[in-house]
Each structure stands twice: as structure tokens, then as C-alpha cells.
Amino acid sequence: MKQFLTFVKKEFHHIFRDHRTMLILLGMPIVEIILFGFAITTEVKNTTVAVLDPSHDIATRHIIEEINANKYFKITEYINNSQDIQQVFRKNKVALVVAFEPNFYQELLHTGKAQVQLIADASDPNTATTITYYATRIINDYQQQLMGQNKVPYQITPNVKLLFNPEMKGAYNFVPGVLGMILMLICAMMTSIAIVREKETGTMEVLLVSPIKPILIILAKMIPYFIISCVNLGTILLLSVYVLGVPVAGSLIGLITVSLLFIIVSLSLGLLVSTVTRTQLAAMLVSGMVFLLPVILLSGMIFPIENMPIWLQRLSDIIPAKWYIQAVKALMIEGLGIMNILREMGILILMTLVFVIISMKKFNVRLD
Amino acid sequence: MIKYLIEKEFKQISRNPFLPRLIMFYPLIVLLIFPWAATYEIRNINLCVVDNDHSTYSQQLVEKAVSSGYFRLTAIEPTYQQAMQQIESKKANVILEIPPYFKRDLINKQSADVLIASNAVNGSVGGLSSQYMVDIVNSYAAGIRKKWAQTGQTASTQPTIEVVSQNRFNPFLNYKFYMIPAMMVMVLTIMTGFLPALNIVSEKEAGTMEQINVTPVPKFTFIFSKLLSYWIIGFFVISISFLVAWIVYGFVPTGYLSTMYAFAGIYILAVSGMGLIISNYSDTMQQALFVIFFFMIVLILLSGLFTPVNSMPEWAQWIAAFNPLKYFIEVMRSVYLKGSQFSDLLPQFFALIGFATFFNAWAIMSYRKNN
Numbered sequence: 001m002k003q004f005l006t007f008v009k010k011e012f013h014h015i016f017r018d019h020r021t022m023l024i025l026l027g028m029p030i031v032e033i034i035l036f037g038f039a040i041t042t043e044v045k046n047t048t049v050a051v052l053d054p055s056h057d058i059a060t061r062h063i064i065e066e067i068n069a070n071k072y073f074k075i076t077e078y079i080n081n082s083q084d085i086q087q088v089f090r091k092n093k094v095a096l097v098v099a100f101e102p103n104f105y106q107e108l109l110h111t112g113k114a115q116v117q118l119i120a121d122a123s124d125p126n127t128a129t130t131i132t133y134y135a136t137r138i139i140n141d142y143q144q145q146l147m148g149q150n151k152v153p154y155q156i157t158p159n160v161k162l163l164f165n166p167e168m169k170g171a172y173n174f175v176p177g178v179l180g181m182i183l184m185l186i187c188a189m190m191t192s193i194a195i196v197r198e199k200e201t202g203t204m205e206v207l208l209v210s211p212i213k214p215i216l217i218i219l220a221k222m223i224p225y226f227i228i229s230c231v232n233l234g235t236i237l238l239l240s241v242y243v244l245g246v247p248v249a250g251s252l253i254g255l256i257t258v259s260l261l262f263i264i265v266s267l268s269l270g271l272l273v274s275t276v277t278r279t280q281l282a283a284m285l286v287s288g289m290v291f292l293l294p295v296i297l298l299s300g301m302i303f304p305i306e307n308m309p310i311w312l313q314r315l316s317d318i319i320p321a322k323w324y325i326q327a328v329k330a331l332m333i334e335g336l337g338i339m340n341i342l343r344e345m346g347i348l349i350l351m352t353l354v355f356v357i358i359s360m361k362k363f364n365v366r367l368d
Numbered sequence: 369m370i371k372y373l374i375e376k377e378f379k380q381i382s383r384n385p386f387l388p389r390l391i392m393f394y395p396l397i398v399l400l401i402f403p404w405a406a407t408y409e410i411r412n413i414n415l416c417v418v419d420n421d422h423s424t425y426s427q428q429l430v431e432k433a434v435s436s437g438y439f440r441l442t443a444i445e446p447t448y449q450q451a452m453q454q455i456e457s458k459k460a461n462v463i464l465e466i467p468p469y470f471k472r473d474l475i476n477k478q479s480a481d482v483l484i485a486s487n488a489v490n491g492s493v494g495g496l497s498s499q500y501m502v503d504i505v506n507s508y509a510a511g512i513r514k515k516w517a518q519t520g521q522t523a524s525t526q527p528t529i530e531v532v533s534q535n536r537f538n539p540f541l542n543y544k545f546y547m548i549p550a551m552m553v554m555v556l557t558i559m560t561g562f563l564p565a566l567n568i569v570s571e572k573e574a575g576t577m578e579q580i581n582v583t584p585v586p587k588f589t590f591i592f593s594k595l596l597s598y599w600i601i602g603f604f605v606i607s608i609s610f611l612v613a614w615i616v617y618g619f620v621p622t623g624y625l626s627t628m629y630a631f632a633g634i635y636i637l638a639v640s641g642m643g644l645i646i647s648n649y650s651d652t653m654q655q656a657l658f659v660i661f662f663f664m665i666v667l668i669l670l671s672g673l674f675t676p677v678n679s680m681p682e683w684a685q686w687i688a689a690f691n692p693l694k695y696f697i698e699v700m701r702s703v704y705l706k707g708s709q710f711s712d713l714l715p716q717f718f719a720l721i722g723f724a725t726f727f728n729a730w731a732i733m734s735y736r737k738n739n
Contacts, residue, residue, distance in 0.1 A: 009598075018651075018652070018654075018655060019656050019659050020650075020658075020659065024658045024661075024662050025658070026576055028662055028665075030670075031662075031666065032478075032665065035666065035669055035670065035684070036669070038682060038684070039527065039670065039680045039682055039683075039684035039687075040490040040531065040669055040670075040675050040680070041493070041675060041679050041680070042491070042674075042679075043492065043679055044676060044678075044679055045678065046678045046679060047532065047678060048678065050420075056711065058446060087712075089529065089537070089570065089706055090706050090707065090708040090709070090712045091549070091654065091708070091712045091713075092698055092708070092712075094704055095678075108527050108529065109527070112527045112528065113527070113528055113529075114527075114529055114530065115501045115529075115532060116529060116530070116531055116532070116647075117532045117533070117534060118531060118532070118533040118534065119533075119534045119536055120533065120534070120535055121536055121537060121631065121703055122535035122537055122538040122541055123411070123537045123538050123540065123545070123546055123547050123705040123706060125408075125535075125538060125542065125543050125546060125701075126408045126486050126543070126678070127676060128535055128538075128541065129541065132533045132535075132738035133499070134535065134687070135531075136531050137528055140531075141436075141530075142529070143527075145525055147527075149577060152507055154474065154478050154479070154513045154516060155478070155479045155480075155509055156474065156479070156480050156481065156482060156505050156508065156509040156511045157480075157481040157482075158481070158482055158483075158484050158488075158501065158502045158505045158506070159481055159483050159484065160484045160485075160498045160502060161483065161484065161485040161486075162485075162491075162494050162495065162498065163455065163484060163485050163487050163488055163494070163495065164488055164489050165488040165489055165491055166488070167491075168488055168491030168492070168494065168495050169491060169493055170492075172488075172489055172490075172491065173489055173490040173491060185661075190658075190661055193654050193657075195418070195587070199652070201402060211581075215629060224730050250493070265421075268424075277386070278385070279384070280653055280654070281384065281385075281387075281566060281570060281653065282385070282386040282655035284566065284653060284654070284657045285386065285390060285562070285566075287389075288562065288657055288661055289390070289394065289558055290394075290662075292552045292558075292664075293398060293402060295524070297402050297405045297406055302406075302409060302674050303406050303408065303459055303674075304410070304490055304493050305411060306411075306412070306413075306414075306461070307407050307408070307410055308404060310403055312401070312405055313406050315401075316668050326458075327502050329489050330456075331652055333489045334456060334489065336456060340457075350658070354593040
């Protein structure tokens with residue numbers, strides 16, 4: 001036991017000596033929480049708009065003012081003819097062009113009908129749909145004003161309730177994601193590199209002939225990362241509650257339990273990477289490049305998994321972060337208890353076992 | 369001399385058991401898989417209905433929702449509480465509750481209401497899916513209005529503004545076409561950013577740097593030879609990406625391929641320069657990896673790849689203004705989808721030239737031969 005503790009101490013020493021890495025290990029969660037909490041939003045705001053208004057009358061001026069006053073829009077260009085529309089799009093100046101027909105108000109008064117075109121840059125389909133919808137609503141409101149108090153018959157009023165996140169805050173979705181990403185990358189990446197490094201420099205051989213069991217040597221390497229991850233877990237939770245205002249609505253104990261479990265999964269994944277790679281470079285590229293994208297894209301942290309094709313949904317099942325993020329969302333945001341995440345916990349435990357068993361097998365082979 | 373140095377770089381790469389495979393397959397796999405994942409096209413939303421009215425009207429409304437293609441009826445529950453359990457167990461995303469006497473109220477009082485509750489943990493998904501349901505309810509109401517208008521109940525001669533909307537450049541609203549050009553940028557950035565960041569420092573760790581340092585190779589030539597190697601790799605990566613987009617997705621640029629290659633050429637220089645700077649300042653590969661990793665995540669997130677830059681707060685937009693990824697993503701998307709030409713993209717061109725010059729001057733200066 002004493003020998004083991006000495007090993008752990010040595011590993012700690014190794015990590016603390018490298019100030020730059022330490023700074024990043026502990027600082028990355030803070031920067032990411034702030035970015036995701038405040039900067040990254042899927043909501044569409046401040047969309048730049050160009051106006052083509054050959055009519056210049058009270059109606060068009062009123063609509064233009066309403067659009068500009070709306071928080072979703074910012075009118076930045078006024079164009080004079082329809083040939084310029086293509087040009088403002090190509091130069092990436094605006095995302096929407098509002099084009100009125102000539103004599104707009106006159107037409108409206110005399111023929112009872114006037115036309116306005118909303119031309120959206122649909123290269124981004126999501127933004128295009130959303131801004132067209134908002135602009136249409138502004139114009140419809142104006143029309144309602146023109147119609148006066150005439151009540152529309154046969155109306156169904158939809159009462160919309162946004163469950164768990166009535167303000168549609170992006171942070172509610174991202175905080176669980178950032179937790180998953182940070183814990184996974186730090187644990188898996190650091191562990192894999194730390195073990196491979198010993199192999200590459202040949203010091204592993206030395207360690208293996210020492211009287212202490214190989215399993216304890218590996219364990220000793222993992223403990224510091226386990227502790228750093230726990231610190232990060234604490235930082236992220238504190239920041240999200242006190243800075244971002246994302247509550248822990250459900251069971252805190254459940255949240256901590258599943259997080260510790262996830263840290264262990266990630267550590268064992270790092271162990272697995274270190275047994276299948278031979279050089280530090282390969283271990284780094286695997287954990288840095290190969291894991292990065294699936295964790296960001298297939299874990300449900302940014303893009304919802306339910307929208308993906310079935311084959312990709314099945315693929316996402318093998319990503320531990322997916323299950324963890326799902327559990328964290330249930331506990332933090334939906335306010336559920338630990339009993340509701342038993343499935344996720346079971347899957348994470350199973351994954352740990354698989355990773356550890358494969359690593360042990362591979363590891364023994366190497367010793368022969 | 370450059371020729372030999374580049375030969376050396378490629379020998380070092382090909383001798384590594386992992387690198388050549390990575391360079392070959394990484395762009396391929398990313399572009400084959402991830403465009404399917406990065407989508408906000410919301411379809412097949414699981415719907416749970418609580419129908420307290422059990423009338424022809426309520427059934428018609430539910431049918432209309434299901435036939436819209438957005439919703440999939442997965443459960444019918446007798447109470448709202450039971451429907452909530454469907455949400456909590458992730459079996460449903462949206463609840464539509466139709467109150468008792470829905471039909472009676474609609475006919476007699478000419479107005480009725482329904483409750484739409486959606487899981488909004490992911491705010492934009494919750495917002496969009498409830499929005500779809502609102503549209504369906506509104507158009508159902510409009511249908512009823514029309515029916516009664518035909519029988520002469522209402523007549524309207526009010527002035528109407530006709531709103532015609534048009535989706536340009538991507539009329540079928542294919543989200544993949546928006547993501548693919550940006551994913552190409554991401555792959556290129558990861559490849560030509562990570563590899564140089566690990567390069568010089570790995571030579572330092574392996575000790576081969578010492579050998580270079582005792583040769584008469586000048587700083588500039590040495591850095592230049594590294595850059596040139598990544599340039600070749602980068603061109604390879606982006607060409608694979610163009611091919612995959614064309615063969616797999618049938619996606620061809622509206623503008624010129626040459627415009628994109630020209631921008632890619634400058635962009636690779638900028639990103640590899642950044643990688644080399646990190647490599648120069650790092651003592652171990654591990655350190656270099658973490659620094660580049662940190663910057664990559666921040667740069668990717670603040671590039672407009674996943675979320676629009678315009679929607680960010682001002683301070684984040686300022687960081688984005690100093691992000692080469694942002695400019696190159698703009699270039700790729702506008703050439704691919706809008707057919708933008710070089711002259712349309714001059715601001716992006718000057719920005720990228722600026723980054724390339726700045727980073728590489730720094731890379732050359734920070735490389736110390738006597739270390």
C-alpha cells in the first residue's frame with residue numbers, strides 16, 4: 001500500500017510540474033462553460049436584412065420600422081433594384097431581403113391586395129425558416145392593425161408550454177454536453193498518453209519488473225486524473241448553477257454518482273487506447289482527433305439524436321458520452337430522480353467492464 | 369535543399385504506422401458520417417395525445433398533425449400526468465392535449481383552445497417542434513373557417529398583404545448542403561493544425577531536432593519546408609472532401625473550384641503556422657496537444673460552423689473576427705451554395721492573407737535554433 005501511495009505521489013508530481021497543461025486542464029472547463037453559456041446559441045438574432053422599397057409610402061415605412069425594431073432583425077442595406085439582390089447575398093452582407101412592390105399602399109387601398117416578397121438566403125435552412133416566419137408574423141400583425149378590430153371567427157388558441165426550459169436557454173442543453181465532453185476528453189486523453197509515454201520511453205519495462213503489481217501501476221497513473229476530473233466536475237457545476245443559472249433540479253447525489261461513473265468509463269477508455277497504440281503521437285491523435293468529433297456531434301450535445309437516421313442513432317449508442325449527457329439532462333434539467341437513470345447507469349457500467357477486460361487482455365499479451 | 373527537407377518530412381510521415389492512414393481516412397469518414405448527424409431538420413417528433421373530447425373534430429386535428437410528416441403518434445394517454453411520464457421516459461417529445469367540449473366550444477363560441485407542451489431541454493428543438501404544432505392547429509382552424517365561409521357564414525373583403533417567401537440557394541432546405549462545406553473546413557483545420565502542432569515538438573522529444581540544428585539549414589527554410597509539406601497534405605485532404613461531396617451527396621459547387629483552392633492554399637498556411645507556433649513554444653507533445661486542442665475547440669465553436677455568429681453577444685463576435693475559420697467557412701459556403709466569386713470575397717481574402725503572414729512570421733521568429 002505504501003508503495004502504491006508513493007507511485008500516486010510520483011504521478012501527481014509529474015502533472016503538477018507541467019504548469020501549462022495544468023492551466024489548460026483546469027481552465028478549459030471554465031472557458032467552455034462561459035462560451036457555451038453566453039456565446040453559443042442556436043437562437044437566431046440580429047439577422048442582417050436588406051430592403052428594396054420602390055414605393056416609399058406609409059405602409060412600407062411602417063413595416064420597415066417594425067422589422068428594424070425587432071430583436072431578430074437589423075436592417076443594414078437599402079437596395080434600389082432587384083438586380084442587386086443576388087449581389088448582396090453573394091457578398092454575404094444580408095440573410096434576408098424584404099422587397100415591396102411599387103405603389104404598395106396604393107395597391108392595397110385600391111385593389112385590396114399588395115405584395116411583399118421575403119427572399120431568404122436558405123444556404124442555412126434553419127435560419128431561413130425562422131427569419132421568414134418572424135418577418136411574416138410582423139407583416140401579418142400590421143395587416144391585423146389595418147383590419148381594425150374585426151374578430152376572426154373559429155379560432156383555436158394554442159397554449160404553448162415549453163417544459164423544463166420555458167425561456168429556451170441554450171445553456172440548459174449545453175451544460176450537460178460540456179460536462180460530458182470535458183470529462184471524457186480529459187480522462188481518456190490524459191490517461192492514454194500517460195501510459196503510452198512510459199511504453200515509448202521504455203520506462204514501462206522498468207516499472208513492470210518492480211515488485212509492485214502492474215495493475216497498481218496503472219491505477220496509480222489514473223488517480224491524479226480522476227481527482228482533476230472531480231475538481232472540474234465541481235467547477236462546472238458551481239459555474240452553471242451560480243453563473244449561468246442552470247439549476248440542479250433533480251437528485252444531486254444521483255448526478256454526482258453518475259458523473260463519477262462516467263469519469264471511470266472515460267479513464268478505462270483511455271486505458272484501452274493506450275493498450276492499442278504504441279506511440280504517444282498515435283494515442284494523442286486517436287483521443288484528440290478521433291474522439292473529438294463523435295463526442296461533439298453524436299452525443300446529442302449540439303444536434304438532437306432523434307433527428308438522425310436510424311443507423312447513426314445506433315452508432316451513437318456506443319458513445320459513452322451520449323448516455324451520460326442523457327442522464328445529466330434528466331437529473332439536472334428535468335428534475336428526475338436516480339431511479340429514472342438506471343438504464344444509463346447500467347450501460348455505463350457495462351462499457352467500463354468491456355473496456356477494462358479488453359485492456360487487460362491486450363496488456364497481458366504485450367507482457368509475453 | 370527544400371526538396372530534401374520535404375522528402376524527409378514525408379519519409380517521417382510514411383514511416384509512422386498511423387499517420388498515413390489517418391490522412392487518408394479521416395476526411396473520408398468525417399464527410400461520410402457527420403453531415404447526417406449535424407442537422408436541425410426536425411422530423412418524426414414523437415407525439416403523445418391526450419384527447420378529452422373524443423369528437424370528430426379532435427380526431428381530425430390529430431390526423432392532420434400526423435399526416436404533416438413532422439409528428440409520429442406514439443401514445444394516447446387518458447391524462448396529462450400520464451402523458452408527462454411519456455416525456456420523462458423520453459418516449460414522447462410533444463404533448464397535445466385537447467380539452468373536453470373542444471368541438472362544442474368551437475362551434476358554439478367560435479373559439480376553443482388546445483394545450484401544446486414540448487420538451488425544451490434543447491430550447492431550439494422544443495421551440496421548433498411546438499411551432500410546427502401551432503402551425504398545424506392554425507391551419508386546421510383556417511380550414512374550418514373556410515368550410516363555414518363557403519356555406520355563407522362569413523364574408524371578408526378586407527385588404528390583404530400577400531407575403532411571398534422564397535428560399536434562395538438551397539430551395540429544398542437541405543441542411544447537409546449547409547454543413548458539408550463547413551465540415552470540409554473543420555477537417556482541413558484539424559489535419560493541418562494538429563499535425564504541425566505535434567511536429568516540431570516531437571522532433572524535440574525524439575532528439576532529431578538537435579541534428580537539424582547543427583546543420584546549416586536556415587530558420588526560414590526549415591519552417592518553410594514544414595509548411596510546404598502540410599500544404600501538400602492539405603490539398604490532398606480538401607480534394608478528397610470535394611470528391612466525397614460530389615460522389616456521395618451529388619453536391620457540386622455553384623461557383624468555381626479554383627476560387628476554393630486559392631482560398632484553401634492561404635488558409636492552410638495560416639492554420640499550419642498557428643500549429644507551428646504552438647509546437648515551438650511547447651516542451652512536450654502532451655503540452656502541445658492540449659494547447660492546440662484548447663484553441664481548436666474555441667475556434668470551432670466561435671466560427672459559425674454550428675451556430676450563427678450574428679446571434680452571439682458582441683464580445684464573442686469580436687473573438688470571431690479574429691478567427692480564420694470563420695472567414696474560410698464563409699468562403700466555402702458562399703462559393704458552394706451561392707456561386708460567389710473571388711471579387712465578392714475580397715474582405716475574407718485580405719483577412720486570411722493577414723492571418724497567414726502574421727502566424728508564419730511569428731512561427732519563424734519563435735523557432736530557436738539553439739534550443
